[in-house]
Amino acid sequence: MSDLVVHDLTKRYGGGAGIEAIDLAAAPGELLALVGPSGCGKSTLLRTIAGLTAPDRGRVQVDGRDVTDLPPERRSTVMLFQQPLLFPHLTVAGNVAFSLRLRGADRREAAATVAGALRTVQLEGLDHRYPDQLSGGQQQRVALARALAAAPQVLLLDEPFSALDAPLRAEMRELLRRLQRQRSLTMLFVTHDQEEASLLGDRIAVMQAGRLRQIGAAADLYDRPASEVVARFFGGAALVPGRVIEGQCFTEVGPFPANGATGGDVLAVIRADQVILQPWRAGQPEARILDVHFAGGLLLAQVECAGVVLQARLQVHPGFALAPGQPVALRIQGPVWCLKEEVDRCPSPLTLSAD
């Protein structure tokens, strides 16, 4: 059974950012990352699940209970926003105890829950501070503790770390992963950053233009993207037009074994680790290095061949000289994932880049 089931959820807006017929299910204790460019409707989806926005159509179930027509306070979903939104007139303890106070929990029980939640986010001893006496990272942790104290069935997170700087963000992700292991809390985590989605999500759902494009483990989306949108969004791959005939894909950069599409016009998703560079010898087809840079123990090279630009990943010491302008020989190591060319060609990469 699933903790969260969304069926045919639709909300249309005049200016976009709506959602269209979303079907989604999250297993108990699963962290589902919802990724997509800004304005693709992922926040709308979250708000609709939380009950802050009424859908035009569709149902939302939490723990087997249909909550579509319930107000936000009766859904056992708690939402965590981009800003901490702490209540400034309450202390840290008062903020964390907010939901318990509403529920009429007795003092001792509330104090224990608050202490537990603050310990989880590593903020013991700050109970009596006020929000304006905390740093941005601490405030977001208090917000997380406040959400945990409410003991929701499903925790909805709307880019909660995007306002923090990189080291803090990494720390918060770590905290969230640990928390998920300890409390096995079902979470829906929205982000526009595919790297964050890959780091956090048990599964990743890719949204674009209000629709759910693909859902699966990070490796699935990386190895077998279902559409050009997903392939582009997960980056690191070049999309090269070609034609598949009997398991071989023929492109401008040469033939290679194809996977996925079995025939016809395709887009080959050539990943950087599938591009092999070798020293060039006379008579071979020629490729040219455009740019080379270090990337964490590897070399990333941009190569141009017959008008197509590819990314290549190499060992730091490939055994031959690599410099911009230098000719190299290029081989594609198959099988390469090939996508049937879509009739409605997807939007340009520009509209997909996260802002």
Place this chain on the structure above:
Amino acid sequence: MRRLSLLWFGLPLVPLVLWSVAFGWRWPDLLPAAWSFRAWHYLGSPPAGLGPAVAESLFIALAVTLLALLIGVPAGKALGTCTFRGRRAVEFLFYLPIMVPGASAAMGLQPWLIRLGLTDRPAGVVLVHLIPALPYLIRAATAGYAALDPLVEQQARTLGATPAQAWRLVVLPALAPALAAGAGLVFIISLSQYLLTLLIGGGKVVTLPLLLFPFISGGDRAIGAALSLVFTVPGLLLFWLLDAWLRRYRLEVRL
């Protein structure tokens, strides 16, 4: 800072205190030639009517403040959080009474109030006091709502608060400084109305300014001064009450 503000507030009151206990104070004497508690004795006696006037003033000012809050907070919410067609026109209408003298409005309203049987009664006076007072509360509430992130209320809701709880526990504390400032102004404005009270109250609704005016214009400076001192008390009391209320939310009065 505290001492300075006490001085700032207290200094203008010194001549009033002196006048209220002076028995003849002529130029060029620095201090009154003789002292007397005549004025205070008079105010303490039933014929002066001080007790009923204070009670009437407080009742009317409180009623005006309460009504202004009931009307002004929703209006402020609409103006501070929504964008709609004709918003500027509505805003202009709300603030019009600041530009048009309340007395002219009251003159126009008087026949209607007579027909409705609201003249010569506190109810009618409360209504006309709203004319000059309400715009200030709407203005304050608008500013309060405009500064409030609507997500704060939504955050409270997803944490389990009903709309009423979210308002009481989260929105009200956030609006408190603005509402306190607006309500304080409304109270003081109602308290100091003379002409409107006289016009609509018909002299039958006797508030502090109505009591005060004859003594100032009639020349009994001692009684006038003593009354003026009494007149400052409700304002101070209000300030103290508002301060106590805001302290609950760790805030200070910003008038």
